[in-house]
Amino acid sequence: MTTTSDAAEGPGRRLPTADLHxxxxxxxxxxxxxxxxxxxxxxxxxxxxxxxxxxGATRSGLGCANLAHGVAACGDADRSRLLTIGAAAEQAPxxxxxxxxxxxxxxxxxxxxxxxxxxxxxxxxxxxxxxxxxxxxxxxxxxxxxxxxxxxxxxxxxxxxxxxxxxxxxxxxxxxxxxxxxxxxxxxxxxxxxxxxxxxxxxxxxxxxxSGLPNAEKSRIRRRHAAGEIGRDELLEAETRSYHxxxxxxxxxxxxxxxxxxxxxxxxxxxxxxxxxxxxxxxxxxxxxxxxxxxxxxxxxxxxxxxxxxxxxxxxxxxxxxxxxxxxxxxxxxxxxxxxxxxxxxxxxxxxxxxxxxxxxxxxxxxxxxxxxxxxxxxxxxxxxxxxxxxxxxxxxxxxxxxxxxxxxxxxxxxxxxxxxxGPAESTDREVLRGIDDPFAPDGGLRMLHGNLGRAVVKVSAVADTDRVITAPARVFDDQADLTSAFDAGELTGDLVAVVRYQGPRANGMPELHSLTPVLGVLRSRGQRVALVTDGRMSGASGAIPAAIHCTPEAAAGGPLALIRDGDTVTLDTRTGRLDVLTDLETRQPPATTSLDEATGAGRELFAAFRTAVGPADTGALVARSASGYTGMDSAAAGGVR
Known part of the structure; x- marks a missing residue:
């Protein structure tokens, strides 16, 4: 490697590298x-x-007034260096x-x-x-x-x-x-x-x-708060010990x-x-x-x-x-x-x-x-x-x-x-980091799902084997706050697949739904079999609850999530990679929804053009044109069920 300290380094150990898998x-x-x-x-x-x-040609190619603007706030030494024009490229600062x-x-x-x-x-x-x-x-x-x-x-x-x-x-x-x-x-x-x-x-x-409050303790306190067992003061004290x-x-x-x-x-x-x-x-x-x-x-x-x-x-x-x-x-x-x-x-x-x-x-x-x-x-x-x-x-x-x-x-x-x-050749703590010979799992813990509900991503690295396949009635929500309200009202009983839709890029910018994690965790701790299906995000918060996220095409773009109703049977199967509703959706019409351009407050009105132009999750949810030739509109047109 190029030396990055003032003194030279000695050669490093060169370990064997296997042929590419x-x-x-x-x-x-x-x-x-x-x-x-x-x-x-x-x-x-x-x-x-x-x-x-x-x-060096960039600055030397600028007009004198242009360059003067670029160096006006520099100290004398920096200004002198930046005004060194006409020097050979290898000598120009x-x-x-x-x-x-x-x-x-x-x-x-x-x-x-x-x-x-x-x-x-x-x-x-x-x-x-x-x-x-x-x-x-x-x-x-x-x-x-x-x-x-x-x-x-x-x-x-x-x-x-x-x-x-x-x-x-x-x-x-x-x-x-x-x-x-x-x-x-x-x-x-x-x-x-x-x-x-x-x-x-x-x-x-x-x-x-x-490191602050141990993660297991933080999770336990969050679940206790979600269950109403402790108050806000105790929760806030735990959170500030975690993020400190x-x-x-x-x-x-x-x-x-x-x-x-x-x-x-x-x-x-x-x-x-x-x-x-x-x-x-x-x-x-x-x-x-x-x-x-x-x-x-x-x-x-x-x-x-x-x-x-x-x-x-x-x-x-x-x-x-x-x-x-x-x-x-x-x-x-x-x-x-x-x-x-x-x-x-x-x-x-x-x-x-x-x-x-x-x-x-x-x-x-x-x-x-x-x-x-x-x-x-x-x-x-x-x-x-x-x-x-x-x-x-x-x-x-x-x-x-x-x-x-x-x-x-x-x-x-x-x-x-x-x-x-x-660096060390082996981990010093095999509860945290292991080698190829003794992995925590033989695969990477990420699954792509497909079916009559579209395509989705599910992270299974923390999901128990008993929860790898969930088949249960749907409870459908158009806003994460509605799910929380239903939980607070004691309405979420029995096994269920929580469907939280209109959370995709075109609908509302695809917010993370991390605040739902404690609620779903409480339901699971009560013995209910629970899963989440959403066109929104969960990010690194995806954990023990099987969550089919980034569902594409999203509900706001005419995706099948818009057609699901309470009580429809949904299967989330991480073993076979299927995401299906066991109901014929062909005769249904999506519910009327608010215009995508009407979200206001907290600056959301400034992003109406983004919501219109953004592409689907599986092509990166891109808005701006990239060098690949993707555009939001091009990507949206390509975002059907595959």
Whole structure:
């Protein structure tokens, strides 16, 4: 790997890597074939941009007034460097764009407050310049759960992609550092960064908060509150002990799935994902990311378009499956891949899930959190195990060079010097992280369902064998609050399949329905057989209750969920991959619904055009046109039952 500390590193251990697993090879090849035209079109666009924007030529090509605007706020030394025009490309000082999702309301993004200072100082030490090119919005699904603001959440991903593009559009930059952690923020940054795929780009994380209230205890208290056994004060006290300091929430939801994927896909420095914030090692890694970006800019390596190809995308899917990660990535990975001209679909997830073993148990798929995962060996052990068994492509481009083998290593501080050493070969805690020889399950715990209710995703890594098949009468709700009210009124008795519809992208922006988890958990604890079917999301919150989510086509787009009535018998079968209603729906008409453009309040009226244009979940719920040729309208037209 390219050295990212001031002193040279010694060579790392080079462990055997097995031949690529045949299913991984087959899925990758069909993605490559399916994507050929889109990928070549994307790469042609990138090459044209690289030609126009040869390093240093961007600024030298600006008019004098344009360039003066770009350097007006710089200090004298930075201004002098940026005004160095006409020098040979290899001698011109490189300028790094910082795109940040900082705000001090989100615990995960609050640590980014001081990153620009660290990055600018590191850039100056190594002969470059860094400028904050722009900020992107960052909202928290944990705060907006069950609130109107949650209906903006999924759409914020495309807004972030657009904001990133705006930040990078000034023809001032030779490389980029993208600062983000949570749910839609990282996918949006990647999508926006890929629009400038000729730029060397490094994703820079912030790290998780320290472990708080044990997850099993947190879940128990939530269920007790849902059952009316304890009050709000006791619940709030437990929640604030769980979420208690700067840093990412420690459960394995979308935020921490993002971090793992960025590392396995080669967009982070090795071992950077789960180092805590506000520590010397975290600060050293941020400075090292800066130097790496400068090195890549000077050497003409590390372009984002070279890193994110079909092999990196498959590596991301494999890592997600091997750790039981967030189901949101059945959309986000599709969307990120599309931005690179790679056509990933749900069948690819399904086929890989059948062979990739589950190697991690992290809450909500276990009781441990990401800090326990990191302490057990974390990404170095996971990547080493998957490489050793042939489940990951080893021959990829990363931000530190060629090949994924560097990511078997972990960063450490030798005094004040940052270096990398061989990571542990095996997990130190087999209750949290295991090897290929003794997995928690032989498959990846993600199933694609299909039937006369459409297509859906179900996460089964935490579902008991006895709950893998649920057949029960439907209880139908058009709003999650109605389900909660029915529970409070004691109306949810007996076995049931809760159908919560009109929660898809076109209906209301596809909010997460995480607030339903305690309610459904209480019903299950009472001995009822319970499942959920919805065109909404559950994300990393998907746990012990079998939940068919992202149901496509959604009810608001004429999907069959709109035709279900109370009492219809529904079968959710994760063993055979079926999702069916045992009723003839042909003669039914969907109920009258509110116009999709009438949602107002909390800014929802500003997103009416998004709701009209958005595509279905199985093509990434995309709004903005991507380099793949997807558009919201094109995707919507393709979103029938398959």
């Amino acid at each position: 045949p299913v991984v090879r087959e899925v990758t090849e069909r993605i490559r074939t399916r994507s050929a035209d889109r990928r070549s079109g994307y790469l042609r666009q990138v090459r044209e941009a690289a030609t126009r924007h040869a390093r 490189a300028n790094i764009a910082i795109v940040t999702s900082y705000n001090d309301m989100l615990s995960a993004h609050q640590p980014f407050a001081d990153y620009p200072v660290t990055i600018k100082d590191a850039a100056r030490r190594h002969g470059g310049v860094a400028q904050v090119a722009g900020g992107v919005p960052a909202m928290c699904d944990g705060i907006t759960q069950g609130r109107a603001g949650m209906e903006l959440s999924l759409f914020s991903r495309d807004v972030i992609a657009m904001s990133t593009a705006i930040a990078l559009s000034h023809d001032m930059f030779d490389a980029a550092l993208l600062l983000g952690v949570c749910d839609k923020i990282v996918p949006g940054l990647v999508m926006g960064g890929l629009a400038f795929g000729h730029l060397p780009t490094v994703l820079v994380p912030a790290g998780p908060m320290s 300091s700067p840093g990412t929430c420690t459960f394995y939801g979308t935020a921490n799935s993002n971090q793992l994927l960025m590392e396995v896909m080669g967009l982070h420095l090795p071992g950077a994902s789960f180092v805590p914030p506000d520590t010397p090692l975290r600060q050293a890694l941020t400075a090292a990311a800066t130097r790496q970006a400068l090195t890549n800019a000077r050497e003409g390596t590390g372009a984002m378009a070279d890193i994110v190809d079909e092999r990196a995308v498959v590596n991301g899917v494999v890592a997600l499956l091997a750790t039981g990660g967030s189901t949101n990535h059945t959309m986000h990975l599709v969307a990120m891949a599309a931005a690179a001209g790679v056509d990933l679909n749900w069948d690819d997830f399904d086929d890989l899930s059948a062979v990739v073993p589950l190697l991690a148990r992290i809450y909500p798929n276990g009781t441990a959190d990401v800090n326990h995962f990191h302490a057990a060996g974390g990404t170095a052990v996971l990547i080493g195990a998957l490489l050793g068994a042939g489940f990951l492509h080893p021959d990829v481009t990363t931000v530190v060079g060629k090949g994924l083998d560097d990511y078997r290593r972990e960063p450490w501080l030798d005094g004040d010097r940052l270096a990398w050493r061989d």
